[in-house]
Structure formats: structure tokens, C-alpha cells
Amino acid sequence: MISRGEQVRVSKRLSYVLRHRPDSVGLELGEGGWVTVDALLHALASGGVVSRDVLETVVRENDKQRFEMSADGLQIRARQGHSVAVDLGYEPATPPESLLHGTAERFLDSIFAKGLVKGKRHHVHMGTDRALMVSVGGRHGKPVVLEVAAGRMHADGHAFFVTGNGVWLTEHVPAKYLTLDASSRSQAAAR
Ligand code: HQG
Numbered sequence: 001m002i003s004r005g006e007q008v009r010v011s012k013r014l015s016y017v018l019r020h021r022p023d024s025v026g027l028e029l030g031e032g033g034w035v036t037v038d039a040l041l042h043a044l045a046s047g048g049v050v051s052r053d054v055l056e057t058v059v060r061e062n063d064k065q066r067f068e069m070s071a072d073g074l075q076i077r078a079r080q081g082h083s084v085a086v087d088l089g090y091e092p093a094t095p096p097e098s099l100l101h102g103t104a105e106r107f108l109d110s111i112f113a114k115g116l117v118k119g120k121r122h123h124v125h126m127g128t129d130r131a132l133m134v135s136v137g138g139r140h141g142k143p144v145v146l147e148v149a150a151g152r153m154h155a156d157g158h159a160f161f162v163t164g165n166g167v168w169l170t171e172h173v174p175a176k177y178l179t180l181d182a183s184s185r186s187q188a189a190a191r
Helices: 004-021 037-047 052-061 106-114 128-136 148-156 182-190
Strands: 067-069 075-080 099-104 125-127 145-148 168-170 178-180
Touching: 004 037, 004 052, 004 075, 037 052, 037 075, 037 125, 052 067, 067 128, 099 106, 099 125, 099 128, 106 145, 106 178, 128 145, 145 182, 148 168
Parallel strands: none
Antiparallel strands: 067 075, 099 145, 125 168, 145 178
8 A cells, every 4th residue: 555645756856857857867868758667666775765666656557547557567658748758649639629738827828829839848738528627727826727629720730649647739739719708708708
């Protein structure tokens, strides 16, 4: 058994190592962002041993399914969110007509001027679960949800990718494809 707090702690260490700083523990990500589980466990040991069981539990029960293991259980990677150069190898996919992006109200002026930009990450992240998008936006301030006209963007030639945990990725969302979603609009009108 591993407590929820311990799971979060290990998940944060994994995010740091597998998305941002593999070099901090002497690792280098292989193709697709994969590393062997053995190498990872060995590399993590210097900052406090993580057992294979704990690692498997964290991968399986992670709230956003951030990590995945290869079918043979020998390799592990973060599904998205990297800042290090890595080609995740996702195939272009056809998005639903509309996708959602959670952000903070204070970013809206800039977003409606420049569109959604990827910042330090490799892609702009979008999803379909409104409640999740509210919590994603809430990490940055007062949450608002934007609707992305993904079908129209795709028809206009923008590439989309989808990860194994339902996160949709694209390079940049020009402002003309963005609107405040209905509940964020009524929220704004009520003020
Ligand atoms: C905003 C989490 C001003 C953007 C989540 C966001 C997600 C702009 C912030 C994943 C802008 C970047 C990604 C512009 C975009 N002007 N602000 N032109 N364009 N922004 O954390 O989307 O917990 O890099 O709206 O679940 O919040 O890491 O991206 O508010 O899937 O697994 O700039 O991270 O997953 O913030 O989150 P982030 P995000 P994890």
C-alpha cells in the first residue's frame, strides 16, 4: 500500500525527470521519450529508493494518467507535457468539432491577441472534459474555459495529435478559432 501523498510525491518526481530534467539523475530519454524502468529506478535511487511496485501503482492510479509503460513493462515515459526536446511519435489525428482549453481570466487579453501559444511545452494542450479544464485553468488564477473550433482548424490544415490519455495537442491556436465557452460567457456577463 502506498498513501495518496506518497503517490503525488513520486508522480512529481517522475514528471520532473521524464518531462523536464532527465539529466538531473543522469538519464537521457530515448526515442519517443521512453527510458527503461530499470534505468529509471536505478537513477531515482539517489533521491530516495522507489520500488517497482510503487512505480507501477503510480503509473496505474495517476489522476491524469500522465505516464505509460510499454506493453512488455520494460519501458516508461510521460505521455505529454515535456519541455526537453523529444519526438513523442504521435500520429496526426482528426479532432472532434470542438475542444476545450482551461486557462486563467487574466490571460484572456493576451490570448485573444496572440492565440494560444505553447510556452515552454511542446504543444498547446486541450481536452473534452470541462470540469478537468476548469481545474487546469485554476492552477493559474480564476479559471475560464475556451472553446477551440478544432474541426475548422483541422479543415484549414492545422495538425492535431491525441495522447493515450485523451489530451489533444496542437502547435498553436490562432485567436480566430477561440471563443469563451457558454458557461464562462454567462459567468462574465454576471459580473
Ligand atoms: C496560457 C497539466 C497568455 C495557457 C494540465 C496556460 C494540462 C497564454 C498557460 C497541461 C497564451 C500555460 C498543460 C497567451 C496560452 N498569452 N497566456 N498568448 N497562450 N497561455 O501549464 O495548458 O499536471 O504550460 O492558457 O492538465 O495550463 O502537467 O499549460 O494557462 O494538460 O500533467 O499559458 O499541464 O498537466 O501553462 O497545462 P501550462 P496548461 P500536468
